[in-house]
Amino acid sequence: MTSSAKGRPWYAGFQLVGGAAFGVAKDLRSRRMGGLIPVMIALYMAGIVLYFINLVSPLAPFVYSLF
Amino acid sequence: MVVRRTLGLSYGFHDASAALVVDGVLVAAAAEERFSRQKHDPNFPALSVRWCLEKAGVAASELDAIVYHEDPAATFTRVLASSLAGFPDTRREFVAGLKVWLGKKLWVRNDISKRLDVHPDLVRTLRHHQTHAAQAFLGSPFSEAAVLSVDSVGEWETAAITHATYEGGRPALKPLARAEFPDSLGLVYSTFTAFLGFVPMDGECSTMALAAFGRPVFADEVRKMVRLDPEGLIRVDQDYFNFRNFYADPFTPRFLAALGGKPRSFKDRLPFDCLADGPSEAPADMNFYADVAASIQLVFEELMVGLAKRAHESAGSANLCLAGGGALNCVANASLLKQPWIERLYVPPDPGDGGASVGAALYGDALQGGRTPGKVGYGPYTGAAFDETRDAALLPHAKPGRYRRFAVRGWQPRPGETWTSERPADFGAVIEEAAAAIADGKIVGWCQGAAESGPRALGNRSILIRPDRLETARRLSTQVKLREPYRPYALSIAEEEAGKVLSLTKAVQTPHRWMQLSAPVRPEAQASVRAAMHVDGTTRPQVCSREDNERYHSLLKAVGRRTGLSAVLNTSFNESGYPIVGTPLEALAMYARTAMDLLVYNGLVVRKT
Numbered sequence: 129m130t131s132s133a134k135g136r137p138w139y140a141g142f143q144l145v146g147g148a149a150f151g152v153a154k155d156l157r158s159r160r161m162g163g164l165i166p167v168m169i170a171l172y173m174a175g176i177v178l179y180f181i182n183l184v185s186p187l188a189p190f191v192y193s194l195f
Numbered sequence: 196m197v198v199r200r201t202l203g204l205s206y207g208f209h210d211a212s213a214a215l216v217v218d219g220v221l222v223a224a225a226a227e228e229r230f231s232r233q234k235h236d237p238n239f240p241a242l243s244v245r246w247c248l249e250k251a252g253v254a255a256s257e258l259d260a261i262v263y264h265e266d267p268a269a270t271f272t273r274v275l276a277s278s279l280a281g282f283p284d285t286r287r288e289f290v291a292g293l294k295v296w297l298g299k300k301l302w303v304r305n306d307i308s309k310r311l312d313v314h315p316d317l318v319r320t321l322r323h324h325q326t327h328a329a330q331a332f333l334g335s336p337f338s339e340a341a342v343l344s345v346d347s348v349g350e351w352e353t354a355a356i357t358h359a360t361y362e363g364g365r366p367a368l369k370p371l372a373r374a375e376f377p378d379s380l381g382l383v384y385s386t387f388t389a390f391l392g393f394v395p396m397d398g399e400c401s402t403m404a405l406a407a408f409g410r411p412v413f414a415d416e417v418r419k420m421v422r423l424d425p426e427g428l429i430r431v432d433q434d435y436f437n438f439r440n441f442y443a444d445p446f447t448p449r450f451l452a453a454l455g456g457k458p459r460s461f462k463d464r465l466p467f468d469c470l471a472d473g474p475s476e477a478p479a480d481m482n483f484y485a486d487v488a489a490s491i492q493l494v495f496e497e498l499m500v501g502l503a504k505r506a507h508e509s510a511g512s513a514n515l516c517l518a519g520g521g522a523l524n525c526v527a528n529a530s531l532l533k534q535p536w537i538e539r540l541y542v543p544p545d546p547g548d549g550g551a552s553v554g555a556a557l558y559g560d561a562l563q564g565g566r567t568p569g570k571v572g573y574g575p576y577t578g579a580a581f582d583e584t585r586d587a588a589l590l591p592h593a594k595p596g597r598y599r600r601f602a603v604r605g606w607q608p609r610p611g612e613t614w615t616s617e618r619p620a621d622f623g624a625v626i627e628e629a630a631a632a633i634a635d636g637k638i639v640g641w642c643q644g645a646a647e648s649g650p651r652a653l654g655n656r657s658i659l660i661r662p663d664r665l666e667t668a669r670r671l672s673t674q675v676k677l678r679e680p681y682r683p684y685a686l687s688i689a690e691e692e693a694g695k696v697l698s699l700t701k702a703v704q705t706p707h708r709w710m711q712l713s714a715p716v717r718p719e720a721q722a723s724v725r726a727a728m729h730v731d732g733t734t735r736p737q738v739c740s741r742e743d744n745e746r747y748h749s750l751l752k753a754v755g756r757r758t759g760l761s762a763v764l765n766t767s768f769n770e771s772g773y774p775i776v777g778t779p780l781e782a783l784a785m786y787a788r789t790a791m792d793l794l795v796y797n798g799l800v801v802r803k804t
Contacts, residue, residue: 137314137315140309140315141305143315144305144308148301148305151267164276
């Protein structure tokens with residue numbers, strides 16, 4: 129499966145991850161569960177922290193063993 | 196001229212699959228399990244995708260759209276809300292759900308974009324029941340129809356009614372009503388399946404089969420648990436069910452009290468046999484389970500008829516398309532077709548999630564316009580075809596005696612058994628040899644061309660025997676299929692002779708051709724198809740015409756010349772718990788391990804001598 133003009137740009141991950149997070153917030157609002165949005169933000173933050181810890185090799189087992 | 200290529204994907208829950216549509220034509224569709232050999236494989240369908248692209252000669256970079264079958268953000272919202280609603284009892288579900296969803300499933304567009312190395316803008320998502328509606332309507336011969344989709348759960352929706360039409364060459368799917376989690380008819384049926392000792396999302400067909408042995412004495416109790424609802428289609432009394440807490444049983448103490456019995460352990464053998472000469476005599480505790488199965492089956496049929504009636508009235512259409520896992524219930528489908536207000540019924544070849552990739556690809560393509568309304572979109576033979584030449588070269592080296600220790604329990608190859616293989620120049624000779632073997636009471640493995648999509652074997656990956664030979668059917672169950680005796684076999688019959696055997700209330704329609712309806716067997720014909728008949732006098736027919744499958748139809752006619760009836764007992768070419776075979780090697784491996792007498796793979800004939 130080859131790269132092309134329609135291939136994946138470097139920012140695709142940020143775009144899609146951000147889009148998915150936004151989609152969840154939108155869906156929560158539309159279902160009158162907007163109160164859960166701060167919970168979601170906290171969970172995303174925790175996820176980001178875990179992502180960076182996971183980049184440090186000696187600490188990575190503490191993260192990926194969670195999943 | 197611009198060529199449009201749309202890839203549909205379904206994965207993440209069960210029955211992962213991929214489908215490719217090129218300019219409105221479905222060119223390839225296959226479930227991942229057929230390649231990975233893992234039954235109901237839920238993982239990213241990498242092998243199916245590769246095969247679809249190779250078949251069409253398309254690179255991933257040349258795709259115009261990749262359409263995923265559901266909206267992961269909405270599904271995550273449901274997972275989050277439902278695990279918090281039951282907090283603290285559902286704390287384990289909350290943690291497990293977050294791990295799976297935040298760790299992986301929520302980022303499915305990113306996952307697809309990464310794996311296929313495509314621009315993220317090309318990756319789109321649909322609503323799950325929208326996909327089901329598209330899967331059913333765009334494959335149907337209708338230019339407008341009411342669509343009813345029923346399954347366990349999509350994002351939030353568990354059932355939906357849609358009015359489907361074409362506007363300006365584009366499909367218009369107008370949602371009319373929906374049921375939302377936790378009001379799920381599919382989950383109710385799966386809960387009963389779990390209660391009966393079968394695996395949910397797999398053993399529902401066993402519940403349906405077991406129902407024929409019981410009496411619906413608990414139907415009133417079941418009707419208290421689930422009913423039609425004027426607002427939301429289906430209303431489930433949550434006091435009986437535990438859908439939010441998937442680490443616990445899906446039924447509650449109230450459910451058990453209502454039925455007055457304990458769940459069946461999967462170790463308890465069910466003493467029912469649809470091949471038995473007389474009525475089955477079972478102990479009372481086992482009859483209880485058959486009665487429970489009969490009760491949920493009856494109520495399920497009543498509710499499906501009620502939902503279909505509402506679909507018919509709200510859409511104002513006499514054409515009904517069915518999709519979702521609920522459409523795999525062939526007994527309920529037959530109840531629907533009996534209704535005078537349904538003129539024509541259509542069920543896609545794989546109505547469950549395995550076919551959702553087809554719906555996603557067809558809808559993604561059709562939204563770009565240029566579809567011909569009412570044109571049949573696809574048939575069941577969309578899977579992989581394999582050339583047998585390379586694997587056949589292994590045959591002269593095969594030593595059947597060495598496979599003895601791999602043989603299925605209950606069968607051993609004869610001492611000194613050898614295999615002979617041949618590739619007759621004339622395919623007519625292959626058909627005549629297979630027909631003669633079937634007429635002679637032998638078990639024949641029959642593989643031809645492209646595999647069927649979906650769970651039904653329709654003459655391209657089938658095991659065949661005479662339909663009037665109970666003894667051969669017992670041998671098939673115990674020495675080939677390892678199949679539970681309460682599960683009936685299906686019947687393939689040439690269209691010209693279907694009327695002699697089947698008692699049909701309406702003209703033959705596509706569900707009759709694809710084993711999607713049960714049908715009563717005429718009393719005078721029951722002896723001639725007894726092995727392919729259930730204890731209630733019905734069978735699940737494949738009414739096969741020459742246009743449907745020319746080679747298979749020729750085989751049926753050749754059998755008819757020998758036995759007087761152009762029909763065979765047809766069961767899928769797999770052992771219990773395994774996916775249907777794909778490659779010649781997989782077919783040969785099963786042939787080696789079991790009591791199958793003859794194997795035909797395209798033009799290759801293998802015999803045990």
